[in-house]
Amino acid sequence: QVQLVESGGGLVQAGGSLRLSCATSGYTFSTHAMGWFRQTPGKEREFVATISRIGRDTTYADSVQGRFIISRDNNKSSVYLQMNSLKPEDTAVYYCAARPGLTRVSANEYAYWGQGTQVTVSS
Numbered sequence: 281q282v283q284l285v286e287s288g289g290g291l292v293q294a295g296g297s298l299r300l301s302c303a304t305s306g307y308t309f310s311t312h313a314m315g316w317f318r319q320t321p322g323k324e325r326e327f328v329a330t331i332s333r334i335g336r337d338t339t340y341a342d343s344v345q346g347r348f349i350i351s352r353d354n355n356k357s358s359v360y361l362q363m364n365s366l367k368p369e370d371t372a373v374y375y376c377a378a379r380p381g382l383t384r385v386s387a388n389e390y391a392y393w394g395q396g397t398q399v400t401v402s403s
């Protein structure tokens with residue numbers, strides 16, 4: 281079955297960095313755009329970044345542009361999120377997601393989801 285498993289979350293001080301990984305299986309990774317989203321209690325799931333099927337095109341939320349980098353390795357069926365210059369407002373559960381075809385920024389358009397990994401940024 282389809283599986284997306286995030287890792288790499290944790291507690292970091294403001295200004296620090298973390299690298300999230302998402303290992304996938306059970307579907308054809310290279311035919312799916314990948315996205316990262318985040319969610320805090322009581323709020324809607326928020327778009328963070330997305331990457332196209334071969335990694336040529338990326339899109340970022342304004343709030344993370346210039347600080348976060350999304351990448352993928354189709355040989356390993358994995359997607360990554362390098363997070364730099366972290367701020368307390370980046371604290372959230374981070375989810376990776378997959379959708380067939382082109383990239384999208386709406387969570388509703390993604391078919392497969394991981395279970396999430398907690399990122400906490402202390403001030």
